[in-house]
Amino acid sequence: MVGVWSPAIAISPPDLSAIPLWVDLTNVPGYLYSKKGLSFLLRTAGKFVKLHPHTERCIRMDVARALVEVDLTKPLPNKISFKDKQGSDVMVSISYPWLPPWCASCAKWGHIEKDCLVLRSTVPKSPED
Secondary structure, eight states, X not given: OOOOOOXXXXXXXXXOSEEEEEEEEESXXXXXXXXXXXXXXXXXXXXXXXXXXXXXXXXXXXEEEEEEEEETTSOOOOEEEEEOTTSOEEEEEEXXXXXXXXXXXXXXXXXXXXXXXXXXXHSOOOTTO
């Protein structure tokens, strides 16, 4: 994300509640390895945007990659479980090759704990400051 910098923006970082991310699916059944099938599966992760060119051209069949707008205010799923037409259990794994930094102190995306403004504002200042 690139934008014009200003002191006000530095104080209040941009909203990272929903961002587009590449999502990898493994163990996708052959009958779902299509734009329609993959976009159906990816609804659990977020709003489908597009397939990666390698997935679209079926260059890598071991991993299906797609760009998905994920809602970072909700837990990111790591598995999709469903029953196929024969009633067998199918488990598709979801992974995220890259995620933005996440702060364990304030539970927000976009920074790490050592850079957390919330944590800094709650830490009492020492007498030397």
